Amino acid sequence: MVAWGALALVPWYALGGMPRGVPAWPAAMQALVGERPWLIPVLLALLPATWAVIGPARPRLLVWSAVAGIAWIAVEGFGILHHGWGFEALATLTGSPGPTQPGLGWGAMIHVLALTMLIAHGLARQGVCRGDVFVVGALLLVVGLIVLFVIYPALCILSSALRDNDGGFAPTLFAAKLFGRPIWGLDCLFGPxxxxxxxxxxxxxxxxxxxxxxxxxxxxxxxxxxxxxxxxxxxxxxxxxxxxxxxxxxxxxxxxxxxxxxxxxxxxxxxxxxxxxxxxxxxxxxxxxxxxxxxxxxxxxxxxxxxxxxxxxxxxxxxxxxxxxxxxxxxxxxxxxxxxxxxxxxxxxxxxxxxxxxxxxxxxxxxxxxxxxxxxxxxxxxxxxxxxxxxxxxxxxxxxxxxxxxxxxxxxxxxxxxxxxxxxxxxxxxxxxxxxxxxxxxxxxxxxxxxxxxxxxxxxxxxxxxxxTLRHLMTAFSVEHGVGGWFLSGSAWNSLITTFEIALIAMPFTAAIGIVTAWLLDRQRFAGQKSFEFLAMMSFAIPGTVVGVSYILAFNVPPLALTGTGAIIAIAFAFRNMPVGIRAGLANLSQIDRSLDEASLTLGARSFRTLRLVILPMLRPAVTTALVYSFVRAVTAVSAVIFLVTGEYQLATVYIVGRADVGDYGVAIVYSAVLIVLMLLILLVIQLAVGVKRPGARPASGAGAVTPMAIVQG
Amino acid sequence: MPHAVEFQGVTKRYGAVTALDAISLQIERGTLVTLLGPSGCGKTTVLRLIAGLEQPNQGRILIGGEDVTLRAASERNISMVFQSYALFPHMTVLENVCYGLRAGGVKKPRAIEMATDKLAQVGLAGYEGRLPSELSGGQQQRVAVARAIVLEPEVLLFDEPLSNLDAKLRRRVREEIRDLQQSLSLTALYVTHDQQEALAISDRILVMNMARIAQDGTPRRLYEQPASHFVADFIGDANIVPVEIVRLDGATAEVRLGPFLLTLPHHGAEPGPAELAIRPQALILAAGPADGKSLSGRIARAAYLGSHMEYWVSVAGEIDLFVVSPDVVSPLPPGAEVAMTLAPAGVAVIRRQ
Incomplete structure (x- = not known):
């Protein structure tokens, strides 16, 4: 199935930063050729899972073998970094610098995804979540993503705080830093x-x-x-x-x-x-x-x-x-x-x-x-x-x-x-x-x-x-006619276009994960729902600067080397703004009677079909809200992304901050004004578009209404 | 032939609250069975367990002889008519009725054909293109029924389907549901808290109370031979008075109630103290003082209800009896002294619990 396909066909290591000379081979080949023997357990874990699928129904075996597969990927991912062993203990144990591998690529991603779905199948067959594969799958996926992009970076901060800058474990230094005068000093009460x-x-x-x-x-x-x-x-x-x-x-x-x-x-x-x-x-x-x-x-x-x-x-x-x-x-x-x-x-x-x-x-x-x-x-x-x-x-x-x-x-x-x-x-x-x-x-x-x-x-x-004067506007947004026809010569175009691109890419993901999470929270019952809700809403309370630092710490090195790519900015947007989608979704869902879902289920539609044909059409206001606000918030965000931008991926806000920092206020103001007007226009257009009455839909109030917490901006 | 639905020791708990306590039941094919009980007795939980909208903590659920305990709602051969009808507001009547067929993989032209057919059957031909919001309550209810029966399920579930209709319409629609069920020989499970509705349409009634089945039987049996204080009180009105069983004789018992010595079926009661359920219309009032064969009482309150009179009669200043009298021409005024006799048809012995 997909899991085998990922192992056999898609390159295991692909996402940038790949050292020269390492062929972009799929995992199966690398393992069999013997070049990277630590990938063999990944194959081994899939064997019982396959047997559990093809052979007699053995949901427990399916779950455990898939869990083992993911666990091993995590272990070998952290154990073997691109410069050798990931843990000192391993190095002393083997007495060698150890093998190397670059960051995980598409193959690994698809494989982990497939394994997650296998777990969902296994759990659903044991009656978890009323035996609904889609619900279990969606739940695992959302939890997995939150763990990966919210919890794991936060833990990286903790681990990094406990070390000195060379990576050694230094609790005393940590204590000194944590309780030191720069943070807790009260000197201003007694003197200048x-x-x-x-x-x-x-x-x-x-x-x-x-x-x-x-x-x-x-x-x-x-x-x-x-x-x-x-x-x-x-x-x-x-x-x-x-x-x-x-x-x-x-x-x-x-x-x-x-x-x-x-x-x-x-x-x-x-x-x-x-x-x-x-x-x-x-x-x-x-x-x-x-x-x-x-x-x-x-x-x-x-x-x-x-x-x-x-x-x-x-x-x-x-x-x-x-x-x-x-x-x-x-x-x-x-x-x-x-x-x-x-x-x-x-x-x-x-x-x-x-x-x-x-x-x-x-x-x-x-x-x-x-x-x-x-x-x-x-x-x-x-x-x-x-x-x-x-x-x-x-x-x-x-x-x-x-x-x-x-x-x-x-x-x-x-x-x-x-x-x-x-x-x-x-x-x-x-x-x-x-x-x-x-x-x-x-x-x-x-x-x-x-x-x-x-x-x-x-x-x-x-x-x-x-x-x-129009001088500042010209500096930032001039369009000139040159050799190759019209081109955008203003200094701000580059960052404006990048910003819109990344915000547009992040937009559907933000809305999707937010709405699905809201649906899971409102419509499904499962163990640990309260903690799940807390996790999902927590990213509200994580200041953007903290997100920025944590992403640098977590994703600068393999197994997930994402820094410097546009992807990491999009991911930061998606998980920062996810609660907007959750809020909008929850508000909208509370207006839709639960018996509609149940009617659809008893009519033989599975939960995915129900979501698509019954819930989503009625959630249109929430979807629109989530899309628009995730876009607008992405465009206006500064704090998290200021750590993540690169020369290639310059963002509008960061550019403005930079201009203001060097005292170039004219361009900064003009650019700010342009952003504000653009955002206002987008909101107005959407408001008009949504405001047009659609036949058949009950007037769902709260379409444009955004709950106050949805506006937290770092 | 397997039962349409079978519960084997099903228990459902919500946190510390037990909604169903080791329930076992069977429903035969082609019958209309009603779950009757006060709110919170667990009747809706039974329905939702069959539908797969809830999962039991213990026990097995079988539909058509097949164990479906772990199966999702969409994988079960049932359909359900909701209290709120749950019509999809963004779909037309026809789309609503087609929905289940399409989900089950029926091709579109065939689905439309079947849906149109069923809509005609419930008297809604010509309404296919309307939206649910453009229909009256009664029409919406019929769309909900059509949407459910078009799937020809093993069992059709009704969750208080009439509670959103006004009283007159309710009576008509419940007859329509009964006719439809009989003519298509459907198996139906019907939840209601309205005992009249239950008596009117059921082949069999399961009276539920406090997460258990209090009694299971035909409407006539429940009314005439209530097995407990609760059932007697819940199905129709009843005066429940303490009595003394003097002796048993075959299937009958000799029961002493004040001046009366009655001979009634004993329903398993033992000699000694027991209870007697007296239907309000079984007490016959006559103005004037009592003789040796009647009970003396005084009218405490009287109400004129058009078709009949309702009285509260106080006996020896202690017990108040509720009496219904068909005589509206010469009502008895409050304070009048009356003599009461008993019509044995409306009286049943209840075992002491």
Missing amino acids: QACGTAWNTVAVASIVGVATTLIGLAFALLALRTRMPMKPLVAFLSVLPIITPPFVIGLALILLFGRSGAVTIWVADLLHLPRTRWIYGITGITLAQVLAFTPISFLVMIGVLQGVAPSLEEAAQTLRAGRWRTFRTITWPLIRPGLANAFLIAFIESMADFANPLMIGGNFTVLATDIFFAVVGTTHDQGRAAVLALVLLTFTLTAFQAQRAWVGRRSYATMGGKGAAGRAAALPGGLHVLSYVAVVPYLLLTIAVYGTIMVGGFVVSIGRDNTP
């Missing part, structure tokens, strides 16, 4: 020195969490409890964080408030003040992040406030409670869990944010940027990067876990029953004013920021020389 990175990060995240939650609440109160026009506000604020590349706000703040920023110059001229660099550092980071993450808090708080049944507030008022008393004793206690939720989401986002601290942080370091400089900086200390990543990961996973536990246990949808009728209580006067005080500066700053980005690229140098 800087505090540890961890404290910096926690401080910023806490401030940002509190500020965004309160401003978000103020927005939600104004939107729901006053006559403020709500719909355009919601649309505006829900779309902003999706289309905005994360560094844009930091960039705009520099242009406005930096030492030679527009506002700085204006104020300095007006009041004859010296121009300072006050924006760089904790002030700027906090400001940028509050601007960036408030929309998310707002969306969370809208949901929370809508969950408070108006009848409860009406009841309080008929019991002689005034408006303020009603808010204090009824509304506030009911939304408290929601506030905690919004805080934790903003907290995680702030920790994961990489681009704003990079832009505007100055000498103030947070974990995310520190990791980056540990890898690309002059020190080039991968061990230190791993330790920092470990600390950051611990923080975010703890917050993520707390958030899940909180939301899971405490339902803030009130107990008032179905009766959602009635009018919500009006805001107490004081609170009304307070909300405006919080909201108006935010709106003004946001308008200033986006205005700067849209206008800034079309003047010579914003703030200093406001003469309109």
Whole structure:
């Protein structure tokens, strides 16, 4: 079958980096010729499996032989690297440097896939998952992929953190790094020195969490409890964080408030003040992040406030409670869990944010940027990067876990029953004013920021020389007519096209794995479902920088050497954005009655046919959402991929960060503006296309609605 | 010939909750068997186990004599009519009915032919191109039935198929289902919590309670000879009163109830304390004081229901008896003193459990 075919026909080692002289032979030939004897067990493991398939039904044997096959591939993969034995013990045991092999190729991949399917067959025949091969197969595949591309890299961080930079095991060095002053120092409390990175990060995240939650609440109160026009506000604020590349706000703040920023110059001229660099550092980071993450808090708080049944507030008022008393004793206690939720989401986002601290942080370091400089900086200390990543990961996973536990246990949808009728209580006067005080500066700053980005690229140098010009646009996006006809001569074309290509490639995979995972979670019952859900959603909480570092550590060397290829960027996109698909899928599936699947099954359609003919057509809104958002998020992502780009695979965002870094703000702004406008256009077009009513489909609400957690961007 | 469906000691647990406790049952070909019971008794679980939508923790399930315990739902020769009908909203009526045939590998023209035929049989000719959302509740229900019977399954499963219809329609549709089942001699298993529905259409009823089968028999037998307090109470209304069995004589027992000494089939009851189920219409009321052959009582409440009167009669200020009287012309007012006699046809002895 396929497994034999893979062994016999497809080259075992193929994916790039193959040393010259090693023929790209299939595994079967290499094993039989005797050149690579360690591949023989791979063949041996397949023998009983084949017998179990052809001969009498022996599902247990099938499962075990296939598991053994995969296990051996893993063992020999790690045991024998391209420079010899993978473990020192082996080298001392044999007394030789050992054989060599390059990274695994297509043959190995197809073989492992086939073995996985064999396991699925074996398990299904034993009645696992109601005997459904497709379900077992899909489950194994998704779990396998998550283990390979989420868990395994994370473990690589741990292992790398425990070693020194030569690969030796060094627990004391690890402890010294982990608990050292650069991370945990408290010097800033006592003197002018800087505090540890961890404290910096926690401080910023806490401030940002509190500020965004309160401003978000103020927005939600104004939107729901006053006559403020709500719909355009919601649309505006829900779309902003999706289309905005994360560094844009930091960039705009520099242009406005930096030492030679527009506002700085204006104020300095007006009041004859010296121009300072006050924006760089904790002030700027906090400001940028509050601007960036408030929309998310707002969306969370809208949901929370809508969950408070108006009848409860009406009841309080008929019991002689005034408006303020009603808010204090009824509304506030009911939304408290929601506030905690919004805080934790903003907290995680702030920790994961990489681009704003990079832009505007100055000498103030947070974990995310520190990791980056540990890898690309002059020190080039991968061990230190791993330790920092470990600390950051611990923080975010703890917050993520707390958030899940909180939301899971405490339902803030009130107990008032179905009766959602009635009018919500009006805001107490004081609170009304307070909300405006919080909201108006935010709106003004946001308008200033986006205005700067849209206008800034079309003047010579914003703030200093406001003469309109197309120079920057020409530099980035000029099209010239030359010898070979029209060609794209602008400096940005290359990265823009690469970005779109890779994002397009990643898009279907992201959506597919997300939707399938959602389907497994919602529609199937299996042992370990809770842990599976946690694994699947966990990649939300892994900051992009950590993903970047972990991918470098995990996939730089065989058995899976992927670094430097476009594939690894696509994979990073797919697994970073997978939760978007899961969320969209889950939301959509909960609207489709389970009896439809069951009807299809009892009519004799297998689960794959059911998925294809019954579920998928009704999941179209979720599929569209997953496709669009995975694309848009891929295009605007920075943190994970900044580690993975190469000269060949340059991405738009990374290019912009690079331009801004060298002070070439004109091109950076123009490029940012182009990205924002493009993303906005894509969203609008899709919205229009999806909005057209299809005959036969029930109006499934929530098509374009994206749950707040779906927007976490690193 | 093997049974259409057979359970052998089937147990199903959801976590700590036992939904089915070592159930064994058989369903003969060509019969309509009803699973009747209060919500949460496990009746729907039986249906879902047969369909393959759930898997048992213990025991074996056979369909047409074949062990299907480990087989997926799509591999079983059954079909099911869902409570919500579960019509695919994005497919037309015809596509819905064709769906199972196409999944089973029937070629498209043949599938359309068979589906059109079945739709005509349920009275929906001409509706093929409609979407389910364009049909009334009753029509949707018929599409669901057509979609199920077109596959000619070994057993047809009905999961409370009438509960979404209004009362009048319900009566008509249940007759249609019964006619269809008889004329096609289908084997059908029907789940409901409505005892009238069960009595009206079943060849056999399995009354379920607390994850077990409480009683298994024809509608008449269940009504006339309830095996337990629960069954007597659940099938039709019944007044359950404590009695004393004086002595047994062959198949009958002499039962003392207040002033009465009744001779009734004993259904395996032993001499000593037992219970008596008295149907409301078996108590005959007459105005005025009781004599030696009747029981004295006082009307506590009276309700006029058009076709009959309902009374609560208080006996010795302790027991309240529920009585149905066909006499609506001269109703008895609350507070009136009455004399009650018993019609033996509506009275059954229940063993003490």
